[in-house]
Amino acid sequence: xxxxxxxxxxxxxxxxxxxxxxxxxxxxxxxxxxxxxxxxxxxxxxxxxxxxxxxxxxxxxxxxxxxxxxxxxxxxxxxxxxxxxxxxxxxxxxxxxxxxxxxxxxxxxxxxxxxxxxxxxxxxxxxxxxxxxxxxxxxxxxxxxxxxxxxxxxxxxxxxxxxxxxxxxxxxxxxxxxxxxxxxxxxxxxxxxxxxxxxxxxxxxxxxxxxxxxxxxxxxxxxxxxxxxxxxxxxxxxxxx
Amino acid sequence: xxxxxxxxxxxxxxxxxxxxxxxxxxxxxxxxxxxxxxxxxxxxxxxxxxxxxxxxxxxxxxxxxxxxxxxxxxxxxxxxxxxxxxxxxxxxxxxxxxxxxxxxxxxxxxxxxxxxxxxxxxxxxxxxxxxxxxxxxxxxxxxxxxxxxxxxxxxxxxxxxxxxxxxxxxxxxxxxxxxxxxxxxxxxxxxxxxxxxxxxxxxxxxxxxxxxxxxxxxxxxxxxxx
Numbered sequence: 001x002x003x004x005x006x007x008x009x010x011x012x013x014x015x016x017x018x019x020x021x022x023x024x025x026x027x028x029x030x031x032x033x034x035x036x037x038x039x040x041x042x043x044x045x046x047x048x049x050x051x052x053x054x055x056x057x058x059x060x061x062x063x064x065x066x067x068x069x070x071x072x073x074x075x076x077x078x079x080x081x082x083x084x085x086x087x088x089x090x091x092x093x094x095x096x097x098x099x100x101x102x103x104x105x106x107x108x109x110x111x112x113x114x115x116x117x118x119x120x121x122x123x124x125x126x127x128x129x130x131x132x133x134x135x136x137x138x139x140x141x142x143x144x145x146x147x148x149x150x151x152x153x154x155x156x157x158x159x160x161x162x163x164x165x166x167x168x169x170x171x172x173x174x175x176x177x178x179x180x181x182x183x184x185x186x187x188x189x190x191x192x193x194x195x196x197x198x199x200x201x202x203x204x205x206x207x208x209x210x211x212x213x214x215x216x217x218x219x220x221x222x223x224x225x226x227x228x229x230x231x232x233x234x235x236x237x238x239x240x241x
Numbered sequence: 242x243x244x245x246x247x248x249x250x251x252x253x254x255x256x257x258x259x260x261x262x263x264x265x266x267x268x269x270x271x272x273x274x275x276x277x278x279x280x281x282x283x284x285x286x287x288x289x290x291x292x293x294x295x296x297x298x299x300x301x302x303x304x305x306x307x308x309x310x311x312x313x314x315x316x317x318x319x320x321x322x323x324x325x326x327x328x329x330x331x332x333x334x335x336x337x338x339x340x341x342x343x344x345x346x347x348x349x350x351x352x353x354x355x356x357x358x359x360x361x362x363x364x365x366x367x368x369x370x371x372x373x374x375x376x377x378x379x380x381x382x383x384x385x386x387x388x389x390x391x392x393x394x395x396x397x398x399x400x401x402x403x404x405x406x407x408x409x410x411x412x413x414x415x416x417x418x419x420x421x422x423x424x425x426x427x428x429x430x431x432x433x434x435x436x437x438x439x440x441x442x443x444x445x446x447x448x449x450x451x452x453x454x455x456x457x458x459x460x461x462x463x464x465x466x467x
Contacts, residue, residue, distance in 0.1 A: 147332055153290070154344035154391070155320035158313055 004098040005067045015093030031070040133230030166231045173227020177219045248298035258284045259454045271425045272432045276451035282434035323392030327404035331376040338372045341390045362394040382413035402433045418444045
């Protein structure tokens with residue numbers, strides 16, 4: 001994402017230095033490039049050679065100097081970015097800012113919506129996995145009812161009888177979470193390959209990346225928790241010892 | 242060893258499955274509990290191994306009132322007992338060896354010791370040569386002997402059997418009873434529920450007669466006959 005801060009022709013060297021320092025100290029800024037009036041003039045002539053004569057007739061260089069600032073992709077998700085841009089805009093020596101604020105705000109709300117949908121679907125999937133594991137364990141308890149009864153008669157402890165079912169639930173949880181991490185990895189690697197060009201501007205905003213190792217461990221731990229809870233829920237209801 | 246005091250059991254209001262049963266089983270006893278169907282024989286056995294609780298009365302096993310035993314400690318009582326059911330309750334997807342070994346696995350016996358004790362239990366019932374067969378490949382009588390081997394493999398102090406010869410022909414039934422007698426000789430107290438009069442006449446030492454949940458007679462044969 002790029003923002004261009006146009007400087008006032010009357011801006012003093014001290015003011016320009018202050019603006020430059022403010023921009024560079026921001027955590028949202030990835031890169032900053034100063035563009036002089038002459039550079040802007042040359043760029044225009046290269047881009048629009050057919051308009052060269054018209055520019056000459058103006059007599060003077062109409063292009064103000066500017067700072068082209070590349071912001072971090074994550075800056076789109078942050079509300080503070082608008083505050084930062086406003087802050088620079090109000091600094092003495094800055095004349096104008098080139099940024100489609102409405103567009104940024106729309107993208108931000110789209111991002112919030114996507115996140116909310118993500119959490120909602122995630123919640124549903126967590127609940128679904130809980131019930132699926134719980135049902136698998138319940139069916140296994142029923143299938144092994146005869147064996148459980150014999151174990152009780154020969155003096156098995158509750159833990160001895162329940163532990164295999166609990167471990168089974170945890171294993172299912174771990175396998176499920178590992179599988180989802182694998183699929184996510186493939187998706188992240190393959191999605192931009194196939195759809196990268198069709199995404200257009202969205203590609204700038206959507207940050208395709210695999211989960212960090214701590215996030216992946218968190219997902220696995222979640223699987224263990226869901227599997228364990230799903231088993232325990234079934235065992236408490238269907239395995240009366 | 243097992244002391245039953247005024248045991249009564251009511252499943253439904255007004256219908257007593259057992260009423261005021263008193264019985265003392267000593268170490269090395271061989272008891273038959275007999276009576277017609279519905280007389281309460283199985284109910285009495287279930288109360289002794291604490292599958293169900295009596296409505297009234299107390300039971301002392303090895304000095305412990307088992308009715309006061311919390312649910313999570315019932316396993317301690319069951320480890321002192323071997324139980325044989327009329328329908329065997331074998332695991333047909335496991336080999337004979339694994340069926341018998343199950344009681345040793347739960348108490349954490351090392352595998353080498355399990356092999357030795359399973360072989361010994363199967364030799365007692367004369368099935369050691371079929372240790373690696375599946376129960377479905379065995380005859381009815383052989384399956385019952387596997388169930389007996391499973392019940393005695395951990396050398397219980399008490400052996401309970403509910404109609405262990407119910408579906409067997411007289412010859413097989415006598416063979417099974419001989420196995421019980423052999424186990425009894427080793428010091429295990431045996432309680433067998435049966436309505437087979439012929440069998441009781443041949444093998445009975447101490448007999449408890451039940452009718453509609455009540456004791457209608459006890460018979461203790463002279464030791465010379467035992």
